[in-house]
Amino acid sequence: MNQPMTPDEEYDFYARPENQEPQGPGQRRLTATVPVRFPADLLEKIRAAAAADDRSVSAWIRRAVEHELRDSA
Numbered sequence: 001m002n003q004p005m006t007p008d009e010e011y012d013f014y015a016r017p018e019n020q021e022p023q024g025p026g027q028r029r030l031t032a033t034v035p036v037r038f039p040a041d042l043l044e045k046i047r048a049a050a051a052a053d054d055r056s057v058s059a060w061i062r063r064a065v066e067h068e069l070r071d072s073a
Contacts, residue, residue: 007054036061 005013013019038046050060 047057050057053060
């Protein structure tokens with residue numbers, strides 16, 4: 001499948017056992033943990049934005065940082 005799936009389509013796809021087999025060796029892409037602190041009001045905005053994008057807070061922050069670095073280059 002080459003088109004993005006909705007969350008419901010992803011759930012249905014991965015609910016089938018034949019789609020739960022690894023497709024290659026595992027990869028650890030993240031190499032370091034960086035503790036970051038946010039004021040409570042900003043963290044709530046981040047959580048809301050992450051939920052609206054159907055992402056974890058960590059994934060949303062990583063994407064925001066990557067976007068900022070790409071735009072500033």
